[in-house]
Amino acid sequence: MTNKINIFDYYMDFEENNVIIYYKGPFIETILAKISEDIKSRFDTDPLTSKKIFSIFIELAQNIAHHSAERNVFGEARIKISGNGTFQLSESDEYFTLVSGNLIRNEDVPEIIDKCNTVNELDIEGLRKLKRDLRNLPRREGHKGANIGLVDIAIKAQNPLRVEVTPINEDFSYFIISVDVSKTSKAE
Template identity: 90%
Template structure:
């Protein structure tokens, strides 16, 4: 048998880390819809947690779909491109962890790190103000949205963003962002 990936090691790692959902590939609408359905179904008895996890998943997925520098073209339509990346949702005793990863250009690393640092320096009220300010700015040419995804993630999670950038070569790095969503105690939900 040739040298390759040890699937059993992956399986054991996923089991030990209580991985609920793991996906690697193109972040196209049809796939995102299926993952969204799975998230909603898994948390149907806890609507508040479901809403937070679903909203954060959508923001992370949109970041990959729109900003990953690893792209797939589907069909003959060259305009239908989708970013490739990775998403993982895991559970621990007191929180859920959402992690996404995708390829980015090295020249974009400082701006992304700066955005994440800015988000992490603000409290909830500061984040809400930043979100309003960003919505009022004119949209940059070629960019979708109001550039508020990271801010929205931090507001919904009410926890800081964790960011890791691993250089791959002279042109690209792998960008990983993770955030924890605390589980609601029974006293909080009553």
């Protein structure tokens, strides 16, 4: 193999783009808890922005843990299955940017793009209404979440969701979602 990944190039890319946190691997709780704590302590001078970043991270991470098409199975006595994915937090002068990436099945692509488009067409009042409507639906059998993560992300960020889907093969695509949080964010 000659085309080895160059760790130094990675490092320089991250430095140039002001990447604060980058994680790739299984989205298991022990790791998520540590990343959460890191986010909270890092931005403790601006509690509202810090909480927005933390809340959005948790919803993105749960999406990966529950829905990533790339699964890991841990343990023998008590088997835990979790999704694999990538999370990145970076900053520019005006924004913090959160990005998540994971594999999805091609048949799930239209639904997820639909959801994101719906969210992006709404203003804050429309998003609050949609969140309430979704929360009022009955619990979904076999689902752990409330299915309102993306709506909540848009409410907290007060910025549109950017979505990128890259087909890999006939079964899978790579799904990237990113969102900005303004450094001077104020809820309306």
